[in-house]
Every structure is written in C-alpha cells, then in structure tokens.
Amino acid sequence: MGEKTEFVKLTCAEISSLWGTFLNDNMVICVMTHFLETVEDPEVKTILEETLQVAINHKDTIEGIFLKENIVVPQGFPLEKHVVSNAPRLFSDIFYMQFVLQLARYGVISHTSSLTMSAREDICQMYHDFLNQTSLVYQHAVFCMQKKGVFVRMPLMNYPEEIDFVDEKKFLTGWFGRRRALLGIEATHLMMNAINNEVGKATCIGFSQVASEQILRDYFLRGKHVCTHLMSSIHEVLEESDVPTAMSWDQNVTNSTTSPFSDQLMLYIVGTLSFLGVAAYGTGISTSMRRDIISMYLGFMSKAGAFGEHGMDLMIERNWLEQPPQFEDREKIAKRKN
Incomplete structure (x- = not known):
C-alpha cells in the first residue's frame, strides 16, 4: 500500500x-x-x-x-x-x-x-x-x-428463439383479469425470496423451542408465521405461471429444547435475516414489471420491517443492542452542562 x-x-x-x-x-x-x-x-x-x-x-x-x-x-x-x-x-x-x-x-x-x-x-x-x-x-x-442432491436450482425455461417487443400496456398490469406469465427475472427473485423465507422459518421454529423467555419464544413463533404467510403469497404467484416452488426445510429442525446460543445472539440472527429480507424485497421490486408483484413486495417489506423493528425493541429493552457508529449530536454537545 x-x-x-x-x-x-x-x-x-x-x-x-x-x-x-x-x-x-x-x-x-x-x-x-x-x-x-x-x-x-x-x-x-x-x-x-x-x-x-x-x-x-x-x-x-x-x-x-x-x-x-x-x-x-x-x-x-x-x-x-x-x-x-x-x-x-x-x-x-x-x-x-x-x-x-x-x-x-x-x-x-x-x-x-x-x-x-x-x-x-x-x-x-x-x-x-x-x-x-x-x-x-x-x-x-x-x-x-x-x-x-439438496441444492434448489432456479426453474428451467425455454430459450428465446427470436427477438420480440412488448406491444401491449397490460404487460405492466396484474391486478385485474388474466395476468401475463412471469418474466424469468421475476420468477428468479420470487424463488430466491421463497428460499430465504424457508430458511427464516426453520430458524424461527428452532429458536422458538429453546429461547429462555416466553416473550422471545412468542416473537420467534411470530417470525415463523410471517415467513409462512410470505411464502404462501409467493407460491401463489409462481404456481399461476406453472413455475415449480421451493422445497420445505421444516424437517431439518430437531426436537431439542436446549439452546446452543444466547437469547441475545438468536435475536441478532433473526433480526439480521429480517432486514436482509427487506433488502431482497427491494431488489425484487427493482426487477419486477408487474404492478401486482411490486405491490406484494411492498407489503412484504412492511411486514418484515415491522417484525425486525419489534426484535430491535426487545434487544434495546434488554440493553443488548450495540450502538453503531454515528455522527456527533452537535445540539447535545452545545447544550451540555459545564
């Protein structure tokens, strides 16, 4: 250097x-x-x-x-x-x-x-x-x-055989009537988000079995239900275009009730997965050209964001959230007591 x-x-x-x-x-x-x-x-x-x-x-x-x-x-x-x-x-x-x-x-x-x-x-x-x-x-x-044999590949699609152009405005619609088939990039991000939620669901199921506080067990169970709801919505859109959906990972959680991690670490892990989900939904919006899919992702962002915020509240209440680097509060400095 x-x-x-x-x-x-x-x-x-x-x-x-x-x-x-x-x-x-x-x-x-x-x-x-x-x-x-x-x-x-x-x-x-x-x-x-x-x-x-x-x-x-x-x-x-x-x-x-x-x-x-x-x-x-x-x-x-x-x-x-x-x-x-x-x-x-x-x-x-x-x-x-x-x-x-x-x-x-x-x-x-x-x-x-x-x-x-x-x-x-x-x-x-x-x-x-x-x-x-x-x-x-x-x-x-x-x-x-x-x-x-456990890797979930993205769905196969026919190779494009000729150049074509969009000639109908309904290409962008999706709320009413017959929706157009998914674009390859739309299906890809829907599949990725389905897999992400499968992992999140399994993680929440496992953590709900071992957390020491009931309020934390309830929080992780809420995460399981959020993931299930989001996956159901994604699968409906995929199935409408006859796109195979992701496999389930539920069977990969044991029946252990002894926690391998602290409650603080488990909250951090789930919080990280939640905010990664918000980022992934934003990426999905940027690559989607059907209004109903964009609207669905916006709803996902709201649900995942609210869930993640609840987790941060739980960490703050327990003094578990480490302060990220931030700029000085100049007004606070100016009003300090001598």
Missing part, C-alpha cells in the same frame, strides 16, 4: 462497513462453532470449517484496523458468553449447508457494496480479498449441496 494511506482517515462509509462486517463475522463464528460441534457429515464439516476460518480471518483483520486507527473494537459476541458448549444439535446437516449458502450470498452482496463505498486503498483491497474468499465459500457450498 502507498504511504499516503497512513494519513488518510476512514470515511463514515468505511467505518460503518467495517463495524457491520465485524459484528456479522462475530455472529458467524458463534454459529459455525456450534454447527461444527454437532455436524455428522464429513463433507459438510469441511464447508463449515472453511466458513469458520474465513470469518475468523475477516474479524481479526478488521480488529487490527480498528486498533491501528484508535477506534474502539465492538464487543460483538464473545464465544464463551453466546455459545453453549456441547449443546444438542438444533438443526440438521442439510440446514447447516443452506444456512452457510445464505450467509455466503449475503457476504458476496455485502462485501461488493462495501468495496464500492470505500475509497482508501487498503480498505478497497481488503474488501476485494473478502469478496474473493466469500465467493469461494459460496461455490464450495453449492457444489457440495448439488453433490448431495
């Missing part, structure tokens, strides 16, 4: 990206630690070990940057506080693979976004490396799941 990077302070975008990545990798370390204690399939174990090592390397790299820049290191999720050693498994090996796949997908998107928002040479290079490493985890997870 050039010497000038030593004199260039981090921007708000870079600090926020580093902070969020640090916390998320902290969470991944905790989750992978339990998964590795309970995994049975040696091939799945290899993927989990790779995921854990990547998360540790990312966390350590960012911690080094914080220390060098005299930025306080987030508390995150210390293993000894948030992971229960030798707890019975809560999910199956297939779920472990699907969860890693979701983490890797998010990581690829997150690191790409962080890279494009960064300007300092060392931070850009770091996120470039993070992106490559996370992409490899994604590829290895996909190949392993394909080998085991």
Whole structure:
C-alpha cells in the first residue's frame, strides 16, 4: 500500500462497513462453532470449517484496523458468553449447508457494496480479498449441496428463439383479469425470496423451542408465521405461471429444547435475516414489471420491517443492542452542562 494511506482517515462509509462486517463475522463464528460441534457429515464439516476460518480471518483483520486507527473494537459476541458448549444439535446437516449458502450470498452482496463505498486503498483491497474468499465459500457450498442432491436450482425455461417487443400496456398490469406469465427475472427473485423465507422459518421454529423467555419464544413463533404467510403469497404467484416452488426445510429442525446460543445472539440472527429480507424485497421490486408483484413486495417489506423493528425493541429493552457508529449530536454537545 502507498504511504499516503497512513494519513488518510476512514470515511463514515468505511467505518460503518467495517463495524457491520465485524459484528456479522462475530455472529458467524458463534454459529459455525456450534454447527461444527454437532455436524455428522464429513463433507459438510469441511464447508463449515472453511466458513469458520474465513470469518475468523475477516474479524481479526478488521480488529487490527480498528486498533491501528484508535477506534474502539465492538464487543460483538464473545464465544464463551453466546455459545453453549456441547449443546444438542438444533438443526440438521442439510440446514447447516443452506444456512452457510445464505450467509455466503449475503457476504458476496455485502462485501461488493462495501468495496464500492470505500475509497482508501487498503480498505478497497481488503474488501476485494473478502469478496474473493466469500465467493469461494459460496461455490464450495453449492457444489457440495448439488453433490448431495439438496441444492434448489432456479426453474428451467425455454430459450428465446427470436427477438420480440412488448406491444401491449397490460404487460405492466396484474391486478385485474388474466395476468401475463412471469418474466424469468421475476420468477428468479420470487424463488430466491421463497428460499430465504424457508430458511427464516426453520430458524424461527428452532429458536422458538429453546429461547429462555416466553416473550422471545412468542416473537420467534411470530417470525415463523410471517415467513409462512410470505411464502404462501409467493407460491401463489409462481404456481399461476406453472413455475415449480421451493422445497420445505421444516424437517431439518430437531426436537431439542436446549439452546446452543444466547437469547441475545438468536435475536441478532433473526433480526439480521429480517432486514436482509427487506433488502431482497427491494431488489425484487427493482426487477419486477408487474404492478401486482411490486405491490406484494411492498407489503412484504412492511411486514418484515415491522417484525425486525419489534426484535430491535426487545434487544434495546434488554440493553443488548450495540450502538453503531454515528455522527456527533452537535445540539447535545452545545447544550451540555459545564
């Protein structure tokens, strides 16, 4: 790196990206630690070990940057506080693979976004490396799941054979009368969101069995019902165009009632999945050209956002929500007591 990077302070975008990545990798370390204690399939174990090592390397790299820049290191999720050693498994090996796949997908998107928002040479290079490493985890997870016959591929469609142009305004409609068939890109995002909700539903089912407080168990059950409702709406749209829907992951939750994680970590995980859902619905809106689908996604965003906000309220009430980096409140400083 050039010497000038030593004199260039981090921007708000870079600090926020580093902070969020640090916390998320902290969470991944905790989750992978339990998964590795309970995994049975040696091939799945290899993927989990790779995921854990990547998360540790990312966390350590960012911690080094914080220390060098005299930025306080987030508390995150210390293993000894948030992971229960030798707890019975809560999910199956297939779920472990699907969860890693979701983490890797998010990581690829997150690191790409962080890279494009960064300007300092060392931070850009770091996120470039993070992106490559996370992409490899994604590829290895996909190949392993394909080998085991549990990877859900996107639906097949006929190849376009000729150039065509839209000649009817009803191309954009969808509320009344016969709707046009789904575009390939619309079906793709609907399928991705269905799979996301399958993972979210299974996660909420598992956490609802083991949370220590009834209010938290009720919250996770609410998450299960939200995911079920959203999946039902997605499946209706897909089935109308004869597009096969995603498989169910419910069978991948065990009957354990012993929690492998702290309540705080479980709330963070579900909250992260909720806000990732909001982002995915926004992407779905940007790629959809049927008004009914756009309207459906807007409803999804409202439900997922409200659910995620409730989870944040529960964390704030328990003093579990760590304060993200923010600008100074100048009015508060000006009105401080001498």
